[in-house]
Amino acid sequence: MSRLSDGGMIDRETTLNFTFDGQPMVGHPGDTIASALLANGQHLVARSIKYHRPRGIMSAGLEEPSALVTVKDETGSTPNLKVTEVSLRDGLEVSSQNNWPSLTHDRGATLALGGKSLSSGFYYKTFKWPRKAWQTTYAPIIRKAAGHGEVDATPDTALYDKRRKACDVLVIGSGATGLSAAITAAQSGATTIVLEQDSILGGTLLSSDATIAEQTATHWAEDAADALVSLSNVTVMTSTLAFGQYDHGLVQAVEQQTAGSAARSILWKIRAQKIILAAGAIERPIVFPGNDRPGIMLAGALQTYVRRFAVVPGKRAVVAVAEPNARADTIRALEHAGVEIAACLNAGDQILSTQGRLRVSGLTWRNTQGHRQKVTCDLVAMSAGWMPTAHLFAQMGQPLEFDAYTQSLLPPQTDGPLRPVGGARGVLNLRDCIADGKIAAHQVLAELQMHKHLSLTPPASTARPPQGFGSGKGKAFVDFQNDVTRDDIALAQREGYTDIELTKRYTTLGMGTDQGKTSWTNGILEIAALTGEDPAKIGHTTYRPAYSPVSLGTLIGTEVGEQMLPTRRTPFHGGFEKLGCVYQTSGDWLYSRYFPKAGETMEQAITRECHAVRRGLGCVDMSTLGKIDVKGPDALEFLSRLYCNNFAKIKVGRLRYALMLREDGYVFDDGTIARLSDTHFMVTATTANAGSVWRHMRKSAQLDWPELDVVLTSVSDHWASLAIAGPHARNLLTALNPDFDVSRPGFPFASVRAGHLGGLPVRVFSVSFSGELSYEINVPAGFADTLLSRVIAGGEQWDITPYGLETLDVLRIEKGHLSIGTEVDGRRTPADLGLGGMVSHTKDFVGRALLQRKALQKDNRAQLVGLESKDGATPIPIAAHLSTTPLGNGGPMQTCGYLTAAIHSPTLDHPIALAFLEDGQNRTGEVLWAHSPIAGKSVQVRVTAPCAYDPKGERLNA
Amino acid sequence: MPEILRPQPASDATGFLAGPLGLRLDEVFLPLKSLSAAPEVLDTILEFGQVRQTDDLLLLRFWPDVIWASGSLSDPAVHVTEIGHGTTRFRLRGVEALHFLSNYTRADLFAAKLLQARAIRTSLNHYDCVIWWANTRDIHLIVDRSVAQSFADHLQTLAQRHDCTDPLTLPRPVAPDAPDRRG
Amino acid sequence: MLLIPCPHCGPRDEGEFTYGGPKSRLPALDLTADTQDWHRALHVGRNARGPLTEIWYHSSGCETWIEVTRDTATHQILNKAKGGST
Incomplete structure (x- = not known):
């Protein structure tokens, strides 16, 4: 053991056992892996990345460029840790990296013999020709030959x-x-x-x-x-x-x-x-030939190992420290450790070479009188400042x-x-x-x-x-981690990569995991010496976090798995779970997807749910929509400015579908505006845009029109919303014991009523996304469970069927209703969506000016259309592109549109789709091709109106 | 027949969080209303950034134009909107409660300027929340109802990452004029 | 992560805000501004290196839109913060 008998900040009472490349070793609390290895006499720790040169421990800190190891403990193994940064613990298994079959007999070292062909820029030069060789030959070889440790793939x-x-x-x-x-x-x-x-x-x-x-x-x-x-x-x-x-x-x-x-x-x-x-x-290393052998250490690091860790780092040392005080410090530390001083170099001496294979064994230099000198040693303390x-x-x-x-x-x-x-x-x-x-x-x-x-x-x-040490010719390392030598830097200058950024990338100087901590200043000084440039003008490259990996x-x-982001649940979540709901995440939300009965596939469940809504009675969660309460004397004026359609005459108790545009004239969101009183409105926004619409409204009220007397309150989570839909919807509504008139004349389509259902405070909106008779019942969220049980119990006599997002989507596609993200994708004007008639010509609203741009007013833009299979049976591939011609033989072809939705309609029992088609509104009846090269399918389709089912909306007024 | 309707909880939080800190998280319904008026009007009721709890009324003011109140105020200049079912109030109790939360809030809960107000609206990791406390061991938090369960789960996850506080570090002598961070 | 001086809440972490882009050069509704004016205001940005007045929404705080003047090169905030230097 190379340990001093006393001193050091280690706890000698306790022994820690660890292994290095399988060999058992001991250390103490207070040791790092580095100090423990040195105390066990282990100086050879690694092989360099490119030349596989034997390397040891050069420093005592995070700047360590060479001594990288893999450390295994009870939690797994971590590669590329510096031996200087890991505190020793009992049971660590430390392994060297980048060598085969062993650290001492590494086959990769034969690469050193082909040194000249591996000089800087060799990666770049080999990439160029032949091109295929990179993938088949070079990459696999380089991957095996050069690299740091292996990643532990266990969780x-x-x-x-x-x-x-x-x-x-x-x-x-x-x-x-x-x-x-x-x-x-x-x-x-x-x-x-x-x-x-x-x-x-x-x-x-x-x-x-x-x-x-x-x-x-x-x-x-x-x-x-x-x-x-x-x-x-x-x-x-x-x-x-x-x-x-x-x-x-x-x-x-x-x-x-x-x-x-x-x-x-x-x-x-x-x-x-x-x-x-x-x-x-x-501390800055000295650049001289053979400056990378194990046993060649920074002088300050040496003092650290001697004084702090009580390590004896060698028997015979050469001291190459130009600064007198630092040299004296180093000599005292070596003497304290009982190390013999073989030689003490002076400023101006020229270091010619070092000897030794797995450890330094000697150093040769020429002194200032010109005499060549050589000593044996097993330790070199170097410092250039x-x-x-x-x-x-x-x-x-x-x-x-x-x-x-x-x-x-x-x-x-x-x-x-x-x-x-x-x-x-x-x-x-x-x-x-x-x-x-x-x-x-x-x-x-x-x-x-x-x-x-x-x-x-x-x-x-x-x-x-003023003066450091000179140097002889030979492989003198500037960047130890990336094996960049003085000659590589010279090559870069000769070949024209003279800018510091180019030198860096061409030689890979400073690009290792040590980020050039020990190499950058020497790199700049090398360039200055070679080119005569003032180092102050050379500059340096960009410093980026992290300082150390x-x-x-x-x-x-x-932030992993379920904890990656918050999850939003609707107030019906628990209640639906009991009904067998299958959930899916959609944005922040956990959405009810479908409600399979025992043994049903998803398709079967969706078909059953669709039939139930169209023929009987269903219920669906609409709580995720954004809901904004708008109050004040200027509430109607405020909303008029934000939405592009005219609803100035909307009466109390009525509601309107409304379209909100962006400043640039494209459709941003849609929703409903319900008038609860002269100065009180309830506005909905789509789930996906709830946050943006809220912020947009706040901005309009606060920054754009502060003169308007309007108050906005977000009530999205306050109201749970359950829609009951189907021919029996009104029957159920009656059975829920309303304290207001729910007859057709008393509660027409596109209206809102506030009151109670069997004592539950509610707002009921007569709206329909499905196209069937439908009522959206809003209740304060804490009573959602109560409402749901009453709806399920009350609806049992009509076989009430809860349904989810899948069925909701099928029903709206059958009606040609818009969905955010598919039809409303930020590139559509109201006219593109078939809603051009909604746009008001009598008022100013956000988006009006840029909607007037010629390109947005052309009448042959891509417009929303419906599609059906020409033969009435072949499924239409989703995400297909439309063309007037069959699929060609692989070359580019003209397309005139693409699909936004495609389903087998359970109600109509044939395939239908929605699509954007150039000049679509004038092409009803035309037969086109729908191509999906990804699915390998091409189907002939006929253009129809977007609404495939009940185009006159008769179901709503039942 | 209208029975007395008790709002269902938004989460399953009731009881001790995991881990050695011994913190307790409970959900306690709070019937909140949002009161909107011009800032000058609200300033006469409660200053910005303050909470006031009297026997029967809790007032929270973190917006220039809004006060959250647990009851009504009869001021004609004030618009009232029910929001109590859209918000979930939690109570976090334990010796380390405020220290625990302050690790995760974007605003520093121990900032000198909060010593008087002991109330703030900020975010705790990805969750926007209103937080107020009378002492550092009993904290009230309000989050949106839709994230209440997720928020409770998240606090569980965070609590598991803590160790028992080293008794050797507490209490420590206080330098004269040094701010007391122990609450 | 910038520290943004909210005039109501004091300096707060950027993560509490939602960015709203440069402050608009035209009012939100202006029947006198023609399509070209609007196009220039919205699409033809100057992207200057230097102070930019922009709007941020304090979503995790007072839910108010505020104006901030930020140097796009140095990220120095040129607003006067509430309460002086803190």
Whole structure:
């Protein structure tokens, strides 16, 4: 075991067992998989995606590009997790990816020999020719050879959730800067949230041997954490990664819950007045040949493994760190771990190559005097400097600026809600970071008027040494995850893909799951060195959320299956269920579909229900329609302006069918307007448009005509609506004990009555969608059950048949009535629908002006017609297109219309359809072809009027 | 013969929600009327964003031009429309009740400006709702009747995702001037 | 997800609103406006990069249509919010 005998933030009392590629290993609480693997001496962890090069652990954070594994626990297995991001738990089965048959003997490595042909752009070049080869040859090979882990296809049983929080100040990151900012904000009374993606607070303080005010860095961090956790206006969230910034101070974060919690992870949407981004900085790798071997690590990561995890990472190390303080830190950490220092490179030295296959074994360089030197080693600590983790700032679109002083991309000054501080804006000195956090907190508190404004000067960002390390020739990796080398970038420049966006896509630099965290700055510097361009002018590509991959389960939360969206039920739902109703979802609603008797198929049920309505008595749920109560002295004027037909003379107790147009003249919705009193109306809208019509009416009343004295109330859910329909409808209505006259002269068609049925308060509307004598009984929704039982009991003597959406549709098709979405599809004028005569010529209404457009007034537009089979028997295929010619031999052909509905009419006992046909109103009697190439059917049809059954409407006045 | 008509419930919610939070959800009928008038007229009855509960009258004002009332007001300038059967009122009770809901409402129920009013109209995930409370442990919610069952099912689903609150984190000392978030 | 300043309810999450498009350049009924005026007002948009006055319906709040001036490039809301900075 490569573990120091004491120290480290691990619980040595408890041992955790796990496996790596089947091999048993041990670790402790406090370890990540990365630190546990290193403590077990496991440095080879992965194979790179393209060249299958042996790879190890380069970093200690989310920037890890190479060490991706699949982790299996009791809930299933998850691929592509970074060994640095997973806290060790007992029983984990960790497997390497992208290798066969094993990590140490990987056949894919032979691809490295064909290296030149796999350089950048090879995907693009192979796509071009021969074309078929992509599907048959290349894709299968590439899929097998290159890829990350495999997805677990077993159903995910974990629970997820999405939650919200709000606060005055959000602090992202809990290193020295973040803790300092958070304490300052909290002490002023601001509601403060601290997000830390690690499992404990402290950031790099946890791996530092510095002292702050005579305390060790770790103790300072612990005290700060304790102080925060004890304040009631502070919420500390660990294992919570802020992965994206959005408009107006919104941040999204993922909280990983501890094992045994009810939910596996939680997506947080946090709205903050001010956000302090104290996310620190990422160390920059050095680009030199062979810089990717296992054992070559970022210097800061090395310190983390030694100090925080008490790992001995090797026996003999080369230190390649140009900055003197960082070099001294690294050397102290190595000495603390008992690692021999084989060599310490100086700024200006030229690194020529590394040796070693499954682990680094040596390093060769040329010093500034020109002498070639070589040492054996099993560990290399490298650092070319630090790159501010300002990603959440850049996600809002404002670009970072390349700063020559710090040799990094820095966020510019901003007065937006999110402020990068500390390492995230290039401040690296510990004392400066503490000050920067405090000053930033004071600044935002002053802006929130929660604190007096203090004139404090923030510290300057920390300079980098003027010179780093040179490099020899050979495969020098810039992007480790996507195997992009210096030569690939040079190739892209030579071939003309010089714009940063083109270089990115041509080489795939920065396009891996690590989003180029360790590669982008080096990429820019490589391009600058090759082309002589100023790095500040090269720019960078777009930063997008998520900062690190977020599982789909987290993003979905509870929105799966029945919980995906709210479900609306009508007040008759329970009652119909008892009658054997089969339901279907339609939009938000659960609709009654049909009511099968024992042994019936759906078709048989529909036929029986249709016959019952046309010949006897049926009842159907109409509750889903939108219902709007309109009151006021200007109610009639208001409605007149919204609907295109004239009903100025509508009397109290009567109702009218009405057509509402959009501003552009097309039909928007239809419904009925019932007059309950001089100044009181009840308006219906279709189910699908209930919400839009309500909003449209509110807009008209509030914005367009505020001078009208009208009051709108949505009562869609208040009234349950049951229609009784059929020749016996009036008989049943009488049997329900009305306290008003229901005789034909007393209650004519197109009327409304308010009163009681056997004591139940009701409004009854004499309307018909089915074409039979029909009454829609509206009752307050809480009494729906009572009404239904009385209707079923009272209607039994006429064999009352409940029916649903299927039969409703069949009946309306037989009558040629319109349905939203099929006939009324947003492209039809009233005339197209055969309702041109309804349009008023004496009043102004919404849509009038644009309805006058020449194209909408042409008389040969596609118009609604009915169809029947020419032979009276062949079914007409649904969704067929109409043509004057038979189906050709596969080429394009002229069509003159298409079907909106097609059924076998139970009432007429032959196939009928509805369709839009060019100049349809002038083509009654014409024989056409109805073609459905998808169904493979072509049928000859004859054009009829849309209404196939009882065209004079005699059934209604029975 | 008109018997006394009791409105049927819109959901099957009565009793404890799943999970360890021990929250209780019950449906309680509320006979609401929608009172419409010009904002100036309504302002004399109840200010915008407020709830008032007296012994026999509940008033809710979340619209400039509408007050919801559990009884009638005899003001000729006011139009009255029955809406009580179209709305479903729930009562959520438990120590964590307001905290639980605030995880899911688009508006922050603990915002400083709600400390006085303790009432709001907002949405809880996909459900529009009116919410008011006298204390953080007893919350009233109103949703459309047609989504009442779906809403109750949804709260069940959400409750299952919670763990027992860590007793070590409550209660905590309150910094002077810090807003009290514990209700 | 924008934060939209409702003049009645204060700043609220965009999800509480329904978008109503740019504010109309013509009144809803105008017998003097001819078909061409209407066509231009409705279909020929300027789609400017910069401040746009648009209408939003506060469906999950006060159910009122409000006017918002939003910069289409930066999403900055240029209305004065109710109650000052919060």
